[in-house]
Amino acid sequence: MSSSNAAAVLQRAAELRSTLSGQFRDETVKSIYAEAERIAGRASHHAGTARYDFDQRIDRIVTSPIFGLPIMALLLAIVFWLTVAGANVPSAMLASGFFWFEDQAAAVFTNAGAPWWLTGFIWHGVFRGLAWVVSVMLPPMMIFFPLFTMLEDLGYLPRVAFNLDFLFSRAGAHGKQALTMAMGFGCNAAGIISTRVIDSPRERLVAILTNNFVPCNGRFPTLILLATIFVGPLVSGAVASIAAAGTVVGVVLIGVVVTLAVSWMLSRTVLKGQASAFTLELPPYRRPGILRILYTSIIDRTLFVLWRAVLTAAPAGAVIWLLANIFVGDVSLARHISNALNPLGHAIGLDGVILLAYIIAIPANEIVVPTLLMVYLGTGMMTDDVSLEEIKRLLVTEHGWTLLTAVNLMLFSLLHNPCATTIITMYKETLSLKWTVVGTLLPLSLAFLVTFIVASIW
Amino acid sequence: MGPFLITVAIGAIMVVLFLALSWASRRRASQSHHRLEDALKHLFDLEYRGRHGSLASLTGALRVRDGATLDLVKRMQTQGLLVARGAEFDLTPQGERLALQVIRAHRLLERYFADEARLPLPQVHAAAERGEHHLSPDAADRLSASLGHPSVDPHGDPIPTREGFVPPASGTPATAWPMDRLARIVHLEDEPPISYAQLVAAGIEVGQVIRIIDSSPERMVLTDGENEFRLAPAVAANIFLESAPPPPAHPCALRLAELSTGQAAHVLGLDDRCQGYSRRRLMDLGFTAGATIRAALTTFAGDPRAYEIRGTLVALRREQASQVLVQPLEKAS
Incomplete structure (x- = not known):
């Protein structure tokens, strides 16, 4: 066909297109469905509706106006309790194993005549950073992700989204965001990956950009530590632990409220031009496949997240060691920097050391408290084998922490920028530098704003 | 220092x-x-x-x-x-070519904002007005392809093709339309914005089938069978009409959102206002004419509800469910 002929055909097609009614797409889909129905009807037949009726009975209970929410709260509480209660022992075992290995390896290096800085850099710096992140992150993820994947495999999670959608629809978000937030408690990076279940582009971006407001298990230890040291003692004896636990729950609730508020704001401003539609499929209940659960939760989720964390934690360990061991004058670099950050820190009710710890901990939030203690104690490596009483004495009497410092640190920990792993994941999921920057700087500026306001009106 | x-x-x-x-x-x-x-x-x-x-x-x-x-x-x-x-x-021909490029960008963007982003119609024009200068012809082609090569914008104006072809103007202003003859709205002039906003606020939309039931120098009265629209003639002159066949009658057509829980119905089709991404999603899930549907589950907030269609459960919010037209079957037990 000659090119002028082709042009004429295209021209004719364009003319005909303008006379086409909009209905032809509907007709196409309708005929495809009719054909599919015809084939399915010929090839398969239904043997009763027992299974289906069973599904319906379950559905009527788990989405019932009365029992729906309590059942959901109970199941999630069990998952969290199993995670927190089950992770402590393996975490401690992993940590002591790693640190024992570190001592042995360092001793081997020293005996072989390696210079002190080489031993320190590799074993007390890079290795310790890695060991810390792995022992804090791995056990909870190994428990949380399989449990969560099991609920997902059962078909229960879409019902949670269905029950909670009324909250999210008001915020311009999708009910499935409840699931990605729950995943965020395990790890924000995994939470962001899980937003793939949201099929509407705008609501998915909302879920990605706000996932950070759910504290991940790297941040929980900080919250629990502060609540135990500062809020617990405010009330007498027996209720102290309840008050501490209540404080942590309160912080999480603040996180949920902030998530909804920011979702509302985003979907009405910068995300207004993004495509959006709500549909939510409620698949039939299935018997969970144990092997598949283990595969998706351990290979796809745990190891994937852990590997990225390791990639970022090792250099962080190196930086921490260098900052603590390079001296300018007779003061370490870490001290110099924290002194320079002090004015900014005080303005938001914190101090320079805390800000330094957060800057160093951008790769992984797990190392905030160890880094804090390291700089306060003036030791050359991250420390954590200090008792609660000692930590309290160190923070309150030696470095002037007050209840305000604790409250603001909890708020800062909840709101501040996501960790490097999460930022990288955000980029990989959106493939957009713009949304990655928004997702990083929005929480950070919110954290500064909120802590500044709290510090001003305290 | x-x-x-x-x-x-x-x-x-x-x-x-x-x-x-x-x-x-x-x-x-x-x-x-x-x-x-x-x-x-x-x-x-x-x-x-x-x-x-x-x-x-x-x-x-x-x-x-x-x-x-x-x-x-x-x-x-x-x-x-x-x-x-x-x-x-x-x-000049050169000027016309450039103008068509901008108009193509503008109308494609209007389509995008109305259908995909579901922006309220009065905001669509302003949003496209900002975006049109930054959309290259190639980007406009990609947008057109992703929208399924729409032929008209949400106001009923034809979208020029890439080659610069644009069908001749159609439609008669409402002021020149005879009384009591069924007409389909094919175009709403979106300039000046004030009178366009009045049309939208009154609930007048492209695709609506209407009749003029009263006309005087001070006011025109239009009806779509349910509501009456009272407009100043200057505003009504921005409505462009074509003759329409009588609409297919569905005596007890309901919106899916109005179906009571437990009741079954046949899907008649999707509302014309539901376009773009939402329409594609609903069609993909099997909300096509003739399918049987039942309102199965409801949350304690009453919204969303889950509907059983083609052997699966799909939850829709009231907003989406209002865009599906259904014909109820006899009451389910």
Whole structure:
């Protein structure tokens, strides 16, 4: 066909297109469905509706106006309790194993005549950073992700989204965001990956950009530590632990409220031009496949997240060691920097050391408290084998922490920028530098704003 | 420390100043480019409706000073986009080509904002007005493909093809339409914005089938069978009509959202207002004419509800469920 002929055909097609009614797409889909129905009807037949009726009975209970929410709260509480209660022992075992290995390896290096800085850099710096992140992150993820994947495999999670959608629809978000937030408690990076279940582009971006407001298990230890040291003692004896636990729950609730508020704001401003539609499929209940659960939760989720964390934690360990061991004058670099950050820190009710710890901990939030203690104690490596009483004495009497410092640190920990792993994941999921920057700087500026306001009106 | 700090501060201020100045000059350049594109669009719109642009009409459409319009017209003449015949302006073929590019970008963006982003209709025009100057012809092609090559914008105006083909204007203004004859709205003029906002606020939409039931110099009364619209003739003149076949009758058609829980129905189809991404999602899930559907589950908030269709459960919010038309079957037990 000659090119002028082709042009004429295209021209004719364009003319005909303008006379086409909009209905032809509907007709196409309708005929495809009719054909599919015809084939399915010929090839398969239904043997009763027992299974289906069973599904319906379950559905009527788990989405019932009365029992729906309590059942959901109970199941999630069990998952969290199993995670927190089950992770402590393996975490401690992993940590002591790693640190024992570190001592042995360092001793081997020293005996072989390696210079002190080489031993320190590799074993007390890079290795310790890695060991810390792995022992804090791995056990909870190994428990949380399989449990969560099991609920997902059962078909229960879409019902949670269905029950909670009324909250999210008001915020311009999708009910499935409840699931990605729950995943965020395990790890924000995994939470962001899980937003793939949201099929509407705008609501998915909302879920990605706000996932950070759910504290991940790297941040929980900080919250629990502060609540135990500062809020617990405010009330007498027996209720102290309840008050501490209540404080942590309160912080999480603040996180949920902030998530909804920011979702509302985003979907009405910068995300207004993004495509959006709500549909939510409620698949039939299935018997969970144990092997598949283990595969998706351990290979796809745990190891994937852990590997990225390791990639970022090792250099962080190196930086921490260098900052603590390079001296300018007779003061370490870490001290110099924290002194320079002090004015900014005080303005938001914190101090320079805390800000330094957060800057160093951008790769992984797990190392905030160890880094804090390291700089306060003036030791050359991250420390954590200090008792609660000692930590309290160190923070309150030696470095002037007050209840305000604790409250603001909890708020800062909840709101501040996501960790490097999460930022990288955000980029990989959106493939957009713009949304990655928004997702990083929005929480950070919110954290500064909120802590500044709290510090001003305290 | 003092002199060093001062040097750094001065350096920082100079960098900021430089950035601000270059930003401002770039902004001014792009602003004048936008104005030129707006002028092309205005002149083409007039020619499309068989009229001609003038200095006064340009000044009014662009909302600028007379002097600025004069400069602009001179610039367009030297660039070979425009020829003046007496007081009237005509676009050259080159000017027409550029104008069509901008109009194509504008109408495709309107389609995108209305269908995919589900922006309220009165906001669509302004959003496209901002975006049209930044959409290259190639990007417009990609957008057109992703929207499924729509032929008209949400106001019923034809979208020019890439080759610059645009079908001739159609429709008669409501003011010239005979009384009591069924008519389909094919176009709502979105300029001036004030009268367009009135039309939208009254609930008038492209695709609606209406009848004129009263007409006097002060007021026109239109009806779509359910509601009556009272409009000033000047506003009604922005409604363009074509004759319509009588709509198919569905005596007890309901919206899916109105179906009571447990009740079953046949799907009749999707509302014409449901377009783009939402429509595709619903079609993909099997909300096609003839399918059987049952309102199965409801949350304690009453919204969303889950519907059983083609052997699966799909939850829809009230907003989506209102866009599915159904014919209820006999009451389920």
